[in-house]
Amino acid sequence: MYQAKAYSVASATSPFISDTIQRRETTERDVQIEILFCGVCHSDFHTVRDEWHSIMPTTYPCIPGHEIVGRVTKAGSAVTKFKAGDLVGVGCMVDSDHDCPSCKANVEQFCPSSTFTYNSPDKHLGGVTYGGYSDSIVVDERFVLTVPTNLDLAGVAPLLCAGITTWSPIRRWGDIKGKKVGVVGLGGLGHMGVKFARALGAMVTVFTTSPGKKEDALRLGAHEVIISKNADEMKAHAGSFDFILDTISADHDINALLGMLGLDGNLTLVGAPETPLQVSAFALLSGRKSLSGSLIGGIKETQEMLDFCAEHNITSDVEVIPIQKINEAYERLARSDVKYRFSIDMASLKSE
Amino acid sequence: MYQAKAYSVASATSPFISDTIQRRETTERDVQIEILFCGVCHSDFHTVRDEWHSIMPTTYPCIPGHEIVGRVTKAGSAVTKFKAGDLVGVGCMVDSDHDCPSCKANVEQFCPSSTFTYNSPDKHLGGVTYGGYSDSIVVDERFVLTVPTNLDLAGVAPLLCAGITTWSPIRRWGDIKGKKVGVVGLGGLGHMGVKFARALGAMVTVFTTSPGKKEDALRLGAHEVIISKNADEMKAHAGSFDFILDTISADHDINALLGMLGLDGNLTLVGAPETPLQVSAFALLSGRKSLSGSLIGGIKETQEMLDFCAEHNITSDVEVIPIQKINEAYERLARSDVKYRFSIDMASLKSE
Numbered sequence: 001m002y003q004a005k006a007y008s009v010a011s012a013t014s015p016f017i018s019d020t021i022q023r024r025e026t027t028e029r030d031v032q033i034e035i036l037f038c039g040v041c042h043s044d045f046h047t048v049r050d051e052w053h054s055i056m057p058t059t060y061p062c063i064p065g066h067e068i069v070g071r072v073t074k075a076g077s078a079v080t081k082f083k084a085g086d087l088v089g090v091g092c093m094v095d096s097d098h099d100c101p102s103c104k105a106n107v108e109q110f111c112p113s114s115t116f117t118y119n120s121p122d123k124h125l126g127g128v129t130y131g132g133y134s135d136s137i138v139v140d141e142r143f144v145l146t147v148p149t150n151l152d153l154a155g156v157a158p159l160l161c162a163g164i165t166t167w168s169p170i171r172r173w174g175d176i177k178g179k180k181v182g183v184v185g186l187g188g189l190g191h192m193g194v195k196f197a198r199a200l201g202a203m204v205t206v207f208t209t210s211p212g213k214k215e216d217a218l219r220l221g222a223h224e225v226i227i228s229k230n231a232d233e234m235k236a237h238a239g240s241f242d243f244i245l246d247t248i249s250a251d252h253d254i255n256a257l258l259g260m261l262g263l264d265g266n267l268t269l270v271g272a273p274e275t276p277l278q279v280s281a282f283a284l285l286s287g288r289k290s291l292s293g294s295l296i297g298g299i300k301e302t303q304e305m306l307d308f309c310a311e312h313n314i315t316s317d318v319e320v321i322p323i324q325k326i327n328e329a330y331e332r333l334a335r336s337d338v339k340y341r342f343s344i345d346m347a348s349l350k351s352e
Numbered sequence: 353m354y355q356a357k358a359y360s361v362a363s364a365t366s367p368f369i370s371d372t373i374q375r376r377e378t379t380e381r382d383v384q385i386e387i388l389f390c391g392v393c394h395s396d397f398h399t400v401r402d403e404w405h406s407i408m409p410t411t412y413p414c415i416p417g418h419e420i421v422g423r424v425t426k427a428g429s430a431v432t433k434f435k436a437g438d439l440v441g442v443g444c445m446v447d448s449d450h451d452c453p454s455c456k457a458n459v460e461q462f463c464p465s466s467t468f469t470y471n472s473p474d475k476h477l478g479g480v481t482y483g484g485y486s487d488s489i490v491v492d493e494r495f496v497l498t499v500p501t502n503l504d505l506a507g508v509a510p511l512l513c514a515g516i517t518t519w520s521p522i523r524r525w526g527d528i529k530g531k532k533v534g535v536v537g538l539g540g541l542g543h544m545g546v547k548f549a550r551a552l553g554a555m556v557t558v559f560t561t562s563p564g565k566k567e568d569a570l571r572l573g574a575h576e577v578i579i580s581k582n583a584d585e586m587k588a589h590a591g592s593f594d595f596i597l598d599t600i601s602a603d604h605d606i607n608a609l610l611g612m613l614g615l616d617g618n619l620t621l622v623g624a625p626e627t628p629l630q631v632s633a634f635a636l637l638s639g640r641k642s643l644s645g646s647l648i649g650g651i652k653e654t655q656e657m658l659d660f661c662a663e664h665n666i667t668s669d670v671e672v673i674p675i676q677k678i679n680e681a682y683e684r685l686a687r688s689d690v691k692y693r694f695s696i697d698m699a700s701l702k703s704e
Binding site: 282284287288289295 | 462628636645
């Protein structure tokens with residue numbers, strides 16, 4: 001074991017403080033990574049505040065962070081894919097059972113024994129896993145991604161969660177080239193959805209409740225913006241969408257959005273409102289529509305997404321912060337005041 | 353025009369009475385049909401009682417019936433598919449615009465100008481269309497189906513709605529051979545779902561709240577029955593289904609059913625509960641499942657269904673009644689007391 005620097009919280013109501021944690025020595029399949037940037041995901045926020053207590057209670061101290069970009073500093077003897085100096089990424093998972101039907105189907109996120117990057121039982125050291133708000137991490141190479149060298153690394157970090165979460169359902173829908181695609185919500189997830197859908201050749205429309213986001217939506221690649229509170233705008237586009245990616249985590253009118261879909265249209269949720277969605281059966285029957293959910297993505301498709309980003313020069317729009325500003329960033333995150341992701345420059349941790 | 357015998361209701365609270373109505377003379381594309389049997393669908397009930405007022409208010413007098421089997425008595429000069437004496441069927445639709453994307457895609461049920469078999473604007477005579485509780489009907493040949501000659505006609509009638517409503521989503525799901533398929537509810541729709549899924553080679557499980565239906569479910573072709581109120585039985589099958597056909601029109605726990613689906617599983621609704629379904633986003637995200645709706649089916653797939661039934665000797669289980677018993681049948685329908693469809697023997701109307 002060795003000591004790593006990190007920022008942790010001691011309880012659901014505590015601020016982040018500078019801390020020291022134990023990381024394991026690299027086993028033969030592990031790579032040790034010096035963390036360069038770590039994105040700040042809403043899941044970090046929910047976990048830190050123990051807001052998902054009923055599903056996965058938070059163990060403290062808690063060190064979140066699952067949008068990690070870094071450089072390999074050490075590789076175990078059996079590691080084949082990476083060597084010291086390589087640029088790499090780590091997303092929401094660091095291990096799985098490698099053997100179940102989900103793992104064999106390259107959807108490790110549905111493995112019943114998957115180990116999440118933080119707040120998940122740590123097989124090696126006991127306790128729970130510690131995430132990327134730290135200067136280093138040790139991860140099984142099978143959960144380490146190759147990061148392209150041509151992209152801004154601060155903006156690459158959020159691809160590891162926000163990126164794959166939106167990429168996976170878009171790709172799974174099929175070939176969206178020339179299709180009419182809606183993206184609901186323009187936040188960390190939504191702005192990636194817009195970039196991917198545009199780069200894949202779709203006609204992209206952003207649904208937002210905020211007229212102030214219109215200009216930015218167009219800049220990010222949307223062809224059109226619908227203010228979803230405006231009944232006339234909604235009516236004008238009713239029944240015209242092939243696919244809608246819904247990134248909203250708050251309660252919202254799902255039937256109004258289903259009404260935007262055409263025949264056989266699909267709306268996929270990647271946000272998870274806490275209260276049940278009120279779904280009208282008629283909204284699904286008429287036009288035989290479907291409502292789906294999608295959860296991050298597997299390692300193989302995460303690599304495909306990163307490679308696509310390299311080819312199309314896609315990164316997340318980020319506000320780079322030093323780790324010392326993390327408490328302030330959380331306050332701003334609580335009021336969705338970020339365009340569109342905070343990315344922690346981990347060089348700031350060296351000076352502590 | 354000519355006069356036809358029928359049974360009609362004069363208001364939402366009136367009983368059926370013997371009546372005389374006007375039917376059009378056959379135009380060049382029409383066939384005139386002597387109705388032999390007409391199934392009694394729950395939609396008939398809802399329409400007669402004006403229970404769908406907010407979506408499609410009922411115009412009175414109302415003559416329902418859209419599960420029609422009969423014999424061609426006259427064919428217009430341009431009719432190519434039928435001649436006098438042919439056994440034919442008519443389902444939920446009698447016309448459409450023949451030209452829109454839905455019509456071109458053989459899903460006439462989604463044509464914005466489709467004419468339903470009853471309570472729909474009648475292009476020829478004005479007023480609304482009159483359905484199959486009658487001794488004859490005149491229909492554009494493009495909405496007339498060929499009925500196999502080897503099947504019990506009383507049991508064929510319900511195929512025109514209950515049959516196609518369940519057949520269409522099962523077929524659209526893909527090849528269900530060897531797949532684990534659930535059918536929720538064992539009524540007019542559900543019992544057809546069981547027969548089709550079994551004939552198509554699926555492993556079929558019926559979900560029912562009524563332990564008394566177990567024996568019948570197995571007789572109809574189910575391999576297994578889950579009493580959905582029994583938490584242990586539900587838990588034992590959690591995450592194991594590929595596809596679930598949900599035929600329940602009353603409010604029910606949709607998340608419990610979504611929990612039965614495995615990875616990428618789909619649940620399709622063919623019933624339409626009046627109150628919104630309470631759908632947990634987590635229930636869709638975990639296992640990236642989907643919830644769909646399906647509405648009857650197109651003419652082409654209705655013919656395919658009838659041909660499949662001929663080949664596999666499939667009909668609906670019916671209780672044959674004379675038209676004079678229709679008011680009593682509606683009372684029994686209100687308490688779901690029928691196995692599994694009433695089929696009106698229209699010979700009974702001749703004696704009026």
